[in-house]
Amino acid sequence: MLQITCPWCGLRAESEFSYGGEADIARPSDSEALSDEAWGDYLFMRKNTKGVHKEQWLHASGCRRWFNAERDTVTYQFIRTYPVGASGSGDTHGAD
Amino acid sequence: MSNQLIQEAPLVGIESKLARVFVKAPTSFGLVERSFMTHVTLRGDPRSKTFVDVVERTLQLTLPAGQAMTHSPHGCSAVWMGPDEWLIESTEETGPELETALRNALAGEHHAVVDVSSGFTVFELTGPKVRDVLAKGCPLDLHPRVFPVGHSVQSHYFKAGITLLRIDEECYRLVVRRSFAEYCCLMLLDAADEFLR
C-alpha cells in the first residue's frame, strides 16, 4: 500500500484514494470537428510511461479533491503532488 | 426539541448489541450515539474575504483553514472538510434554521448551503482503548504527536467513510453517513470485542 501526499490533507494511506489515470489530457474543445481517429486518440491512447508519470488521483475518503501527481512507475516513488492546474508545464496529449 | 419525539436515529434494531458499550465511564471502550445533531454542509471560496467574514459573523466562530474544528460560544462548530467545504454542526439550531440564516447572509456571494442533518450521525467514542479500536479499521496515525485534540480528518473505518474529530485525550467523535452507521457501529463493536471481555 502506497502513501500519497494529498496537497490539502498531507501524507495518507493509498486506501483513501482512487486512481484517475494519466493527467493533463484536455478534452478537445470542438469535438464534433474531430476525425474518428483523433477522437479515438483522446479516448483510448495513453502513454504507458516507464518512469516519471503524470497522473490524477482523487482523495476519495478524504477531502474529495482531485489532484495531480508525478510518480515513477518503476520505483513507485512520488516525486510530487500538486493541485490540478498548478503545474504550469502544460503537457497536453490527445488534442494534438 | 419537539422534533425529537418523532425523529428516529439510524441505529435502530441493534440496541441489544449496543448495551455492552453504552456506558458513561468506560474502563476500556465506550460508544454513545449523539443523534439528531444539526449538520449543514457549507461550500464557498475561503479566499473571498466577504464569504469568510459573513460566515464567521453569522456563526460566531473562526472558519478553520485546515484539518481542525472550531467552536462558537453557542453550541455551533465548524469542521474542515476540504479546501472549500465545511461541515457546520449545531446543537441549538435546526438544519432548516441554520440553512436559511447562512443562505440569507451569503446572498450575492457564490456559495452552497445544504441541510444534511438526517444524512449523518455521530458516535462519541471514549475510553483508554479507543485508539486501539480505531486502529483496527482506520489507516490514520492517531498518536497524540500527530493527532492532537481539536484535529479533524476524514478517512475510512473499514469500508465506511468517516470524519474523525479528537475532542479530548480519550474522546473522539466519529461522523458517519446515516446508511453506513449500522455497519460502522457493528465494526466498532467487533473491533472492541477483545477489550470488553
Add this chain to the structure above:
Amino acid sequence: MAQTNRIAKGGRINRGAPLTFQFNGKNYQGYEGDTLASALLANDVHFVARSWKYHRPRGIITAGVEEPNALVQLESGEYEVPNARSTEIELYAGLKAKSVNAEPSIENDRLAVNQKISRFIPAGFYYKTFMWPQKMWPKYEEFIRDAAGLGVAPTELDADRYDKAFAHCDVLVVGGGPAGLAAAWVAGRAGARVILADNQPELGGSLLTSTEAIDSKPALEWVAKLEAELATMPEVRILRRSTVFGYQDHNLLTICERKTDHLPPRQRSGIRERVWKVRARKVILATGAHERPLVFANNDLPGVMTASAVTTYVRRYGVRPGKKVVLFTNNDAAYQTAVDLSEAGARVVVVDPRPSGRGTLPELARRLGIEVRNQTVVVRCGGKLRVDKVELARYQNGKLAGSAGTLDCDLVAMSGGYNPVVHLFAQSGGKARWDDEKVCFVPGKSVQAEASVGACNGTFALDATLAEAVGVANATLEQLGFTRGAAPVWKTAHVDESAILPLWLVGERDQVGRGDKQFVDFQNDVSAADIYLAAREGYHSVEHVKRYTAMGFGTDQGKLGNINGMGILAEALNQSIPKTGTTTFRPNFTPVTFGAIAGRELGDFLDPIRKTCIHEWHREQGALFEDVGQWKRPWYYPKPGEYLHAAVARECLAVRNSVGMLDASTLGKIDIQGPDAAILLNWLYTNPWSKLEVGKCRYGLMLDENGMVFDDGVTTRLADQHYLMTTTSGGAARVMNWMERWLQTEWPHLKVHLTSVTDHWATFAVAGPNSRRVLQKVCADIDFAAEAFPFMTFRAGTVAGVAARVMRISFSGELAYEVNVPANFGRKVWEALMAAGAEFDITPYGTETMHVLRAEKGYIIVGQDTDGSVSPIDLGMEGMVSKTKDFLGKRSLFRSDTRRNDRKQLVGLKPVDPTVVLPEGGQIVAAPTSGGITPMLGHVTSSYYSPILARSIAMAVMKGGQSRLGERAYVALRDGQCVPVEVCSPVFYDVEGKRQHV
C-alpha cells in the same frame, strides 16, 4: 516415557512442567518451553517425515523458521493446521500432530517405492512424461497431486478469530537478537516510537543459545536488562511470536502475531492471529542468518542436522540429539557445536576440509580434546531410517584425494557457512550483493528507508554486531530529528576466526548423478544432479533452473537450499556466483493463514450493509430483502402462505388498480447549487437543460465519453440556481465522482457546488390511481389538482407535519408522487402515509414489483438492460439526444461503429406461449437449433410475468432489433429447448402514456 536424549540440566525448558503429547498416534513426554521438534528429539525421534517427491525418510534438520522437512498436520477438525513447522510449534499439553505426505504412516508409506525408481524421475520428469495425450491430463494430475504434496487442507470451518490493525512508528526493528535489542533500546531511550517484532516466544535471538558474555556476565542477563528497560518506555511496543512476513511499498511492513497457538485448543480464546500493518519511518532489519547445509550423498538422512540447530537443541532445550557425532564444517563458528556436544557428554569428531587453523573456537575444541580431522570431507552418509555412518575422503587443493575411511555415528552436524536473512531487504526492492570474503549474499544499497544490522548484514561477531546496531540506531535518530543519548558501552570478548572455505558440492563433478543423491533443496527433493541436468539441458538463468527443478518453491521458499543451489549452478556453468545471481525474494517470508489475510471482513462484515430509515418497518412486515449494490431493499412482502409470484401479482395489481408505496430512499441524490448549474447539467445529460423552468422535473440520460449509457434519473429545478439530481441506487457514488472530476479537472471555472444528499432524504414513491387521494389526506398546503400540480413538476409542502419535497413523477406509468422527507422523520411520514392509504388498501411493494411495473412500460434499468456497451440510439432514445449542444459522450455517437444499424438494440419479446417466462440472460437465435453452432442475436435483459396483461413479457437487446419488430425469434434454454417469441416494442402497457397524466 523416557526422554533418552534429555540432558540432566540446562536449557530454557521448565522441567517442573512435563507435558504429554501425541505424534503419529504415539504418546511422548516433553517440557514446557520445548518445541515439538525438541521434544521429539528428546525422545530420540529423528525420522519424522517423508519427502515430497521420492517419499524418502526425513528428519528434523533445523531448529527454526527455515525448516524444510519436519512439517506436520497439527491438530484436527476446526483447529487443524497443515504444514506446521515442528521446529516452531511450542509444545502444549495434549498436542496432537502427524507427519504430512505419508499414508497410511511414515513407516509403511505406500509411495515409498518412489525412492527405488527415483533415478527415473529426475527434474523435468513431469513435464516430459505427462505431456501427451492431452485428454489424459486429468488422470495424470490426480496421480501427481496425490503422490506429490504436503499437508492436507482442513475440511472443517476454522473456529478461530483473526484480526488486523494498523500501526505507525518511527522505527520498526525486525528481530529481537543482540542487534535488534541494541537498536531498539537506543532508539526507544531517545523517545522514538519503536516497534520491536520477534518471531520467538522470548527475546534474545542467537543469545538464547550463546555462551558469550556481555559486560562479563552471561549474555542473557544483558537481554533481560534491556528487555526490562524497554518495558518501561511508553513509546516502545514489543511484539513476540510475531513474524514480519512482508516488506511492502513505502515502508509498510506486514507482521503476523500469533497470540494463542502456544496454548491447547481448549484453552484458546479471543484472537488467534493478528496482522499488523506497520508504517515505519525507518526500518532496522536485524533478522540474523540461517546456516547452510553441506551437499554430500544422502545428506537428507534423519540424523543429519545443521550445526547451529544441534547447538540450539543442546543449549536452549537441553536435548542432545546424538551421542556419537560427526561435525562436518568449512568454518570456525561451527566448532562451538563440537564444544557444546562435548560438554553435553557426546563423542565428537570434527571433519574440516581446511588445514588446521588458529581460530579461537578450533583452539578451544582442541583444548577440550575433541578430535579434528583437517583436510577431510564427508562424501556420503549411510543408514536406512537414520544415519549410522559417514564415509570420509581426503580433500586437497579443492579436490577429493582418496578415501579417508568411515566413522560410525548417530548424528551428523553440518555447517556450510551462514546466509544472512536478506529476504526483507530484497522485498524492499534492494539487490543483494555477493561478498567473496564472507562467502554469502549481503544487503546492497538501500532502496527504502531501511538499514540492516548484525548477522543479516554479514556482521557475525557479537562485538561488531553491537557496535553496528548502536551506530545505525544513532544515525536513524539523527535523521528523524531525535536527540541521541550517550553511546552505551557493552564489553564483549573478541573472537579470532580463520577464513571460511567455500564448499558447494562435496564430490566429483563428473560423478554427479551416478551415486546416491546429494540434496540441495530438501522440501522439493532437488539434488545436485537435477541442477546439473538443468544446466546440461540449456537452463542457464537461475529463474529458469528454479522452475525446471522446483528448487526454492514450497512452504520454505528455499531458505535452506537456494544459495547452495546457486553455488552448484555457478560451478556447473563455470561462472561466478554473482554472475549466476539469485532468484527473487518475494513476500511472504513464511506462509500466512487465509484467516489472517481475511481478518474480520467476513460474512456480514465483508462489505457494508446499507439500510434505509424504513428498514425495521419492512422487516416487521415480513419483507424479504434484495441486495442492490450495498443496499438492502425490500424485494416483496409475502402474506402468510404467499410465494414470490402471488405476492408480486398482488402488489402489481394494487398499484395498477388502487395505490401502492415503494421505499425508494436508496436513489442517489445530489444537490447542485450555483449560477452555472444548468451548464453542468447540459454537459452531463444528452438532452438540453437551459430552459427547464423552476419547479419542473426532467428525465436525463448520462453517457460516458464512449457514448454509452452509464446512469439515468430525474433532475428537478428547485430554485433559480438550485437543482436536485437523482441517480440509480447503485450508481450514486460513481455519478458524484464523475461530476466532481469534470468540475475540478476540466471546468474549474464553473460556479457550481455539489453535495451528496442521498442519506439525508428518505424517498417514497406513492403510485397508483388513488395516490392523489392518499396525499391529499396528509398534506394540506399543496394543491394536488391535476392542472395545479401537473406531471413532471415539484412542490414544496408539509407531509404529515414534516417539511417535504413532493415530485409528481412516475416509474410505473401510473399517477404517482415521490415524497422526500429528511430521513430522521422518514418512519413517521411513511406510517402516516400507510394510515392515510388504509381506506384504499395501500400496498407496500418491493423491488420485484417495481421491476415488473416499469418493464410493462418499457422503462430501462441501467445496469440490467444496459451493460456499458449500449448507447441511447441502441435504446431507441435518439429523441433525447440534443443536436444543438455538445455533451459528454456525444462525439462517440457519431463514430462509424456506434452508427452501425446491426448493433444490439432494445426490443420487447412476447413468448408465443404467454405462460412461459423467459430466463434473463437467455440467448436469442433466429431459428431453433439442434446442437450445431448458431449465431447469437442478443439476449434477454429483463423478463417477468405481467399480472395486468396476464402474460409473460421480456425486454432484450438484439442485433438490428428495431427493424425486426413483428418477427419471430427463439430463445435458447439451457436444456437445449428453444422458446418461440415475437419481437415487439418494449412498451407493453398503456402505450399512449395516459395513465400517468390523469
